[in-house]
Amino acid sequence: MSKVELLGVFGDDLMVVNAARVSFRKESKAMTPQDERLIKYLARNNHITPFFHPQIQFRICMPIFVAREWYRHQIGFARNEVSRRYVDEKPECFVPDVLRRRDSNVKQGSSNEVVADNDKCMDLIQKLQDDSIELYQTLLDHDVCPEQARIILPQSMYTEFIETGSLAAYARLCRLRLDPHAQKEIQVYADMISSILSEKFPVSWKCLLGDNIA
Numbered sequence: 001m002s003k004v005e006l007l008g009v010f011g012d013d014l015m016v017v018n019a020a021r022v023s024f025r026k027e028s029k030a031m032t033p034q035d036e037r038l039i040k041y042l043a044r045n046n047h048i049t050p051f052f053h054p055q056i057q058f059r060i061c062m063p064i065f066v067a068r069e070w071y072r073h074q075i076g077f078a079r080n081e082v083s084r085r086y087v088d089e090k091p092e093c094f095v096p097d098v099l100r101r102r103d104s105n106v107k108q109g110s111s112n113e114v115v116a117d118n119d120k121c122m123d124l125i126q127k128l129q130d131d132s133i134e135l136y137q138t139l140l141d142h143d144v145c146p147e148q149a150r151i152i153l154p155q156s157m158y159t160e161f162i163e164t165g166s167l168a169a170y171a172r173l174c175r176l177r178l179d180p181h182a183q184k185e186i187q188v189y190a191d192m193i194s195s196i197l198s199e200k201f202p203v204s205w206k207c208l209l210g211d212n213i214a
Ligand SMILES: Cc1cc2nc3c(=O)[nH]c(=O)nc-3n(C[C@H](O)[C@H](O)[C@H](O)COP(=O)(O)OP(=O)(O)OC[C@H]3O[C@@H](n4cnc5c(N)ncnc54)[C@H](O)[C@@H]3O)c2cc1C
Pocket: 072, 073, 074, 075, 076, 172, 173, 176, 177, 181, 182, 183
């Protein structure tokens, strides 16, 4: 159910170059080594506006607890999301591969170690998800409206949205969410976005992400 689907791309590296070159009423017809140096200069010196012009659109499915973090990235994005006021199909829930232990450093979020009772805890999660979905269906069967029945659904439930963002906005999001301090589950989505954008904007993405590139 996890998904990052590319719906459309407006622009390329040349668009960034020509947004910058208009200052001197100049235009490049195809990328040259000089243009690559210009992109590098723009990214390094935080001349960010030329990176606002390319726009990318995705259809994304992610669990609600990840979407809640994702939606904190506001500037440069537009989003429209499925509404559980209107949709009452059977929900699907995210199940992690393994359950990580707490880290001794509270700011780290989690360690890489798997909990000793992994299988038992996974069974408990699965049971709660199954019970929640069953109760949801029972409420609907009792004619409870979907906008209230949804209140018992877990944070692990998947949601789906269409998101359009500028190249600059995605670079800021990916810089923050590819960082090892970010929640592991959100890093996975940032990584999928980063792989797509490094292919579509090879020069810009490398310069904007630097060492953080996926
Ligand atoms: C590892 C990690 C841990 C986090 N932990 C927490 C947490 O515990 N609690 C929590 O609440 N959030 C937390 N956040 C979310 C964080 O505070 C930001 O909301 C999130 O990273 C989005 O940042 P952004 O710069 O992309 O925001 P956007 O809102 O998209 O803003 C983009 C940029 O626009 C500018 N901008 C936006 N709004 C303003 C403004 N009002 N005034 C001036 N400039 C503005 C800033 O330059 C900003 O960087 C965490 C984020 C990360 C990556």
